[in-house]
Amino acid sequence: DTAVSQTPKYLVTQMGNDKSIKCEQNLGHDTMYWYKQDSKKFLKIMFSYNNKELIINETVPNRFSPKSPDKAHLNLHINSLELGDSAVYFCASSQDTLPTGYTFGSGTRLTVV
Amino acid sequence: AQSVAQPEDQVNVAEGNPLTVKCTYSVSGNPYLFWYVQYPNRGLQFLLKYITGDNLVKGSYGFEAEFNKSQTSFHLKKPSALVSDSALYFCAVRVTGGFKTIFGAGTRLFVKA
Numbered sequence: 564d565t566a567v568s569q570t571p572k573y574l575v576t577q578m579g580n581d582k583s584i585k586c587e588q589n590l591g592h593d594t595m596y597w598y599k600q601d602s603k604k605f606l607k608i609m610f611s612y613n614n615k616e617l618i619i620n621e622t623v624p625n626r627f628s629p630k631s632p633d634k635a636h637l638n639l640h641i642n643s644l645e646l647g648d649s650a651v652y653f654c655a656s657s658q659d660t661l662p663t664g665y666t667f668g669s670g671t672r673l674t675v676v
Numbered sequence: 677a678q679s680v681a682q683p684e685d686q687v688n689v690a691e692g693n694p695l696t697v698k699c700t701y702s703v704s705g706n707p708y709l710f711w712y713v714q715y716p717n718r719g720l721q722f723l724l725k726y727i728t729g730d731n732l733v734k735g736s737y738g739f740e741a742e743f744n745k746s747q748t749s750f751h752l753k754k755p756s757a758l759v760s761d762s763a764l765y766f767c768a769v770r771v772t773g774g775f776k777t778i779f780g781a782g783t784r785l786f787v788k789a
Contacts, residue, residue, distance in 0.1 A: 594775070598779075603781075605782070606779040608776060613775065618775050619775055653719055653720070655720075664722035664725055665720070665722065667712075667721070669719045670717075
């Protein structure tokens with residue numbers, strides 16, 4: 564009965580590869596987010612979708628492309644992976660009509676070698 | 677521009693003593709304010725929020741926070757710290773009507789037995 568689930572939990576890949584991270588929420592929320600947490604634990608928002616519409620698109624390399632097939636899913640595809648992409652990526656969701664906090668997934672630790 | 681500052685990288689406190697983790701913010705409108713906690717290798721967990729009303733808000737695990745509009749602060753407090761409170765704490769701010777939540781850099785709390 565996990566509220567926000569991300570797969571995979573760990574991802575080790577070589578430079579230049581393409582990879583995807585999947586996120587699903589069963590809370591009925593209408594907004595989903597991707598955050599990147601770097602090695603210093605700093606959290607930076609990357610993207611947000613509200614009812615499948617992209618509403619936040621921060622300064623992120625074009626190699627990163629989010630896709631939201633429906634309100635419950637937000638995937639992140641990364642092309643041509645670079646060493647600097649190594650980080651923990653968190654998915655989160657919220658009901659954006661209400662000023663509630665986010666519910667976070669447990670994170671995907673991406674290591675590019 | 678919207679920003680959140682957590683001036684202390686680390687806070688050390690003895691078990692049983694009161695703790696305070698500081699947060700100040702800067703927004704151009706009325707803020708929604710949040711505290712989250714992150715345990716090692718886990719996602720962030722929502723602790724409490726200030727939306728409107730009483731300046732002192734109570735949250736999970738005995739934590740509370742005080743909203744101070746004149747000082748633009750939202751410090752996290754607990755009357756008696758537990759060793760199990762040791763974790764990374766994030767303050768976050770969102771502008772009323774906006775979609776984006778900005779997180780502070782985090783404060784690592786160490787509670788010594």
